[in-house]
Amino acid sequence: MIVAIDGPSGTGKSSTSRAVAAKLGLSYLDTGAQYRAVTWWMLRNGVDVNDPLAVADCAGKPVIVSGTDPAAPAISVDGEDVTGPIRTQEVTAAVSAVSAVPEVRTRMVEVQRAAAAAAGAGIVVEGRDIGTTVFPRATVKIFLTASAEARAARRSGELGGTQSVAVTQAALAKRDAADSGRTTSPLAKADDAIEVDTTDLTLEQVVERVVNLVEEKRTAL
Numbered sequence: 139m140i141v142a143i144d145g146p147s148g149t150g151k152s153s154t155s156r157a158v159a160a161k162l163g164l165s166y167l168d169t170g171a172q173y174r175a176v177t178w179w180m181l182r183n184g185v186d187v188n189d190p191l192a193v194a195d196c197a198g199k200p201v202i203v204s205g206t207d208p209a210a211p212a213i214s215v216d217g218e219d220v221t222g223p224i225r226t227q228e229v230t231a232a233v234s235a236v237s238a239v240p241e242v243r244t245r246m247v248e249v250q251r252a253a254a255a256a257a258g259a260g261i262v263v264e265g266r267d268i269g270t271t272v273f274p275r276a277t278v279k280i281f282l283t284a285s286a287e288a289r290a291a292r293r294s295g296e297l298g299g300t301q302s303v304a305v306t307q308a309a310l311a312k313r314d315a316a317d318s319g320r321t322t323s324p325l326a327k328a329d330d331a332i333e334v335d336t337t338d339l340t341l342e343q344v345v346e347r348v349v350n351l352v353e354e355k356r357t358a359l
């Protein structure tokens with residue numbers, strides 16, 4: 139059982155995926171955290187993140203280990219817990235450039251497929267290319283969307299009002315444009331993914347809808 143949850147930034151992928159995995163007794167994998175962890179390593183080691191050749195040269199060096207417990211999703215790089223440090227603005231601003239490098243993606247997809255193979259009951263995997271590239275035969279594919287305004291308001295609230303909604307909205311739009319516009323495995327909805335617009339739904343309603351979709355699919359198998 140592989141549940142693929144993709145969508146632009148701030149649509150609720152992480153919150154929804156964790157809750158769905160917990161409710162259904164499945165493992166959970168945050169692939170965005172993995173790209174952030176590689177980016178953190180590049181910045182820590184002085185690699186120019188805007189030089190794709192330099193990033194490609196180092197793509198195989200960081201050892202990324204992701205926890206798959208939805209109750210406590212931790213991530214480490216070379217044995218160092220980076221669960222907190224990967225969420226800084228510096229990493230967020232650099233991650234799209236690093237994740238666009240094909241050598242980085244090849245490496246991460248290997249790690250992601252290995253995590254799914256090791257998951258006993260099944261796994262909920264969230265990201266940008268899970269339904270299109272990483273698991274094109276996933277049991278259920280969900281593509282979450284929400285209006286730009288709703289996403290910015292949610293993210294701004296999360297940042298505790300330290301950044302205005304307008305600045306947050308511009309940053310989200312910039313990241314989505316980079317993620318959608320790259321050549322290798324861009325952010326995209328798989329043809330067979332079910333789109334769920336979360337703009338006017340509470341998190342609980344989104345979770346219920348996704349759980350129902352997974353249960354329906356399970357029954358039909």
Ligand SMILES: Nc1ncnc2c1ncn2[C@@H]1O[C@H](COP(=O)(O)OP(=O)(O)OP(=O)(O)O)[C@@H](O)[C@H]1O
Pocket residue numbers: 145146147148149150151152153154170292293296336339340341342344
């Ligand atoms: N349906 C919803 N209604 C209101 N707030 C929501 C909803 N879903 C998620 N949120 C809130 O929006 C914020 C962003 O959610 P989340 O981190 O899950 O999104 P994401 O798609 O994983 O973002 P990113 O791709 O940037 O990591 C969080 O603060 C979360 O609590």
Ligand SMILES: Nc1ccn([C@@H]2O[C@H](COP(=O)(O)O)[C@@H](O)[C@H]2O)c(=O)n1
Pocket residue numbers: 147169170171173174233234235237238264265266267268313317
């Ligand atoms: N499957 C994925 C997942 C993520 N990315 C890149 O990582 C960035 C951070 O993702 P978050 O979900 O933590 O916001 C994202 O902006 C993408 O650049 C990816 O390429 N593929």
